[in-house]
Amino acid sequence: MSTDPGGPRAPRPDPDGAAPRIDPLRFRQVVGRFATGVAVVTTVADGVDHGMTVNAFTSVSLDPLLVLICVQRTARFHDAVLDAGVWAVSVLTEDMQEASRWFATRGRPLDDPLRGWEHRRGAATGAAIFAGAVAAVECRTHAVHDGGDHSIVVGEVLALHMPDPSGKPLIFYEGEYRGIA
Ligand SMILES: Cc1cc2nc3c(=O)[nH]c(=O)nc-3n(C[C@H](O)[C@H](O)[C@H](O)COP(=O)(O)OP(=O)(O)OC[C@H]3O[C@@H](n4cnc5c(N)ncnc54)[C@H](O)[C@@H]3O)c2cc1C
Numbered sequence: 119m120s121t122d123p124g125g126p127r128a129p130r131p132d133p134d135g136a137a138p139r140i141d142p143l144r145f146r147q148v149v150g151r152f153a154t155g156v157a158v159v160t161t162v163a164d165g166v167d168h169g170m171t172v173n174a175f176t177s178v179s180l181d182p183l184l185v186l187i188c189v190q191r192t193a194r195f196h197d198a199v200l201d202a203g204v205w206a207v208s209v210l211t212e213d214m215q216e217a218s219r220w221f222a223t224r225g226r227p228l229d230d231p232l233r234g235w236e237h238r239r240g241a242a243t244g245a246a247i248f249a250g251a252v253a254a255v256e257c258r259t260h261a262v263h264d265g266g267d268h269s270i271v272v273g274e275v276l277a278l279h280m281p282d283p284s285g286k287p288l289i290f291y292e293g294e295y296r297g298i299a
Pocket residue numbers: 156169170171172173174175188189190192193194195196218219221222223224225226268290
């Protein structure tokens with residue numbers, strides 16, 4: 119492919135330059151246009167159940183089988199999941215919006231952590247897996263990477279489940295819950 123030496127050129131990025139100032143609200147608006155599913159990550163630390171709503175969940179590698187979640191450093195869930203070293207991800211269905219809201223409520227009481235959500239214990243991790251989940255993955259922490267105000271927690275997959283194979287996934291798009299249709 120030939121290029122016109124006299125034509126317009128793309129600005130050359132400066133890898134060592136200061137990051138441009140970008141409005142965080144605008145950032146959220148733009149990246150919020152990437153539609154995601156919604157999941158609750160669960161773990162058991164010192165015999166206590168913990169759960170947190172996430173949409174930063176993705177598959178990473180096929181060999182070995184790896185997934186990742188991003189966890190806000192200041193969340194109670196952060197230290198719980200790192201201490202436990204094993205965790206489960208339950209992918210929510212359309213009719214589990216209330217679970218998503220509850221496990222995203224900051225500072226909620228921890229005396230009834232699973233709040234009656236029907237679940238069973240994953241054989242590989244002991245973490246709660248929601249009965250209504252469209253899919254679930256049990257993991258052991260493989261690596262933890264710096265992700266700014268979040269930690270990127272990479273998990274080695276220990277077990278896979280489809281508790282409700284006919285369920286329709288809950289979608290999060292532009293800051294709102296939606297169905298797949
Ligand atoms: C659709 C969706 C997707 C999400 N995806 C992610 C994700 O991928 N990763 C992620 O890390 N988070 C995500 N969140 C946010 C996360 O679910 C919540 O912040 C969650 O409550 C944090 O976990 P926690 O309950 O352990 O936090 P907590 O420790 O209860 O609270 C988290 C933070 O809020 C502060 N806080 C506690 N109580 C109060 C209060 N009463 N008033 C004000 N601030 C308070 C704490 O100091 C702490 O900094 C998502 C939320 C939604 C709705």
